Amino acid sequence: MSGRRALVTSANRGIGLAIAKGLTAAGCRVFLGVRDLTAANKIADDIGVRAVELDVSDQTSIDRAVDAIGTVDILVNNAGVLGSGNLLDDPEDFEQSMSVMVHGPYRLMHLLAPAMVRNRYGRIVNVSSGWGAFSDGVSGPAAYGVAKAALNALTVASARTLPQDVKVNAMCPGWVRTRMGGAAASRSPEEGADTAIWLATLDANGPTGGFFRDRKPIDW
Numbered sequence: 001m002s003g004r005r006a007l008v009t010s011a012n013r014g015i016g017l018a019i020a021k022g023l024t025a026a027g028c029r030v031f032l033g034v035r036d037l038t039a040a041n042k043i044a045d046d047i048g049v050r051a052v053e054l055d056v057s058d059q060t061s062i063d064r065a066v067d068a069i070g071t072v073d074i075l076v077n078n079a080g081v082l083g084s085g086n087l088l089d090d091p092e093d094f095e096q097s098m099s100v101m102v103h104g105p106y107r108l109m110h111l112l113a114p115a116m117v118r119n120r121y122g123r124i125v126n127v128s129s130g131w132g133a134f135s136d137g138v139s140g141p142a143a144y145g146v147a148k149a150a151l152n153a154l155t156v157a158s159a160r161t162l163p164q165d166v167k168v169n170a171m172c173p174g175w176v177r178t179r180m181g182g183a184a185a186s187r188s189p190e191e192g193a194d195t196a197i198w199l200a201t202l203d204a205n206g207p208t209g210g211f212f213r214d215r216k217p218i219d220w
């Protein structure tokens with residue numbers, strides 16, 4: 001993977017940071033997409049990568065980040081928000097969930113996939129959730145499951161429109177000890193990151209358009 005350029009969104013903590021560290025260890029040149037650049041610069045220095053300001057719910061921020069980074073070989077759409085309460089009671093949560101977990105990933109793919117196609121190499125990993133699976137009832141609080149189901153749909157449809165050498169896959173990290181997952185969760189961030197790192201570094205024969213947990217296909 002030496003020299004492959006990778007953008008990981010929301011890589012300042014949790015699963016995103018573990019993915020960034022794993023890709024750095026695999027030899028990639030990693031960019032941490034972060035909302036708070038000042039706080040993240042220290043993290044980036046510690047692991048020897050560069051942080052770039054990126055709020056995935058803000059088109060201007062996305063445009064600036066892509067301008068600053070240029071092209072990438074690997075995009076990991078990891079940003080996520082977990083609301084609470086009932087789906088139909090909270091239109092603001094719905095808007096934010098769709099913005100962070102669907103529109104942001106779409107916009108980044110729109111801007112970054114063309115160079116992957118030109119370079120005949122790309123790996124896009126959408127960090128989803130079992131709660132976004134129809135086979136699991138599209139569960140989770142508020143709009144979370146709806147947004148992850150839409151991210152899964154984006155994965156399937158975009159994989160169909162891209163050539164085989166630009167692979168797009170979705171994954172579920174399992175229940176992970178992060179701010180979102182809570183202290184009681186069963187997995188470490190490194191365990192949660194493993195399948196995303198594997199998908200981000202797939203060889204030419206690897207799958208595209210799939211949904212994975214623990215490196216194995218799971219039902220949509």
Ligand SMILES: NC(=O)c1ccc[n+]([C@@H]2O[C@H](COP(=O)([O-])OP(=O)(O)OC[C@H]3O[C@@H](n4cnc5c(N)ncnc54)[C@H](OP(=O)(O)O)[C@@H]3O)[C@@H](O)[C@H]2O)c1
Nearest residue numbers: 010014015035055056078079080129175176178179180181
């Ligand atoms: N933890 C679990 O058990 C679990 C299970 C299934 C799926 N996932 C998925 O795994 C991914 C990572 O979650 P995590 O567990 O690592 O959660 P986390 O520690 O709470 O991290 C969430 C990240 O999303 C960022 N974020 C929120 N809104 C954003 C925006 N508008 N633009 C850019 N970044 C934004 C946060 O940035 P700030 O630090 O600036 O707030 C933070 O870096 C998410 O997509 C989540 O849905 C997690």
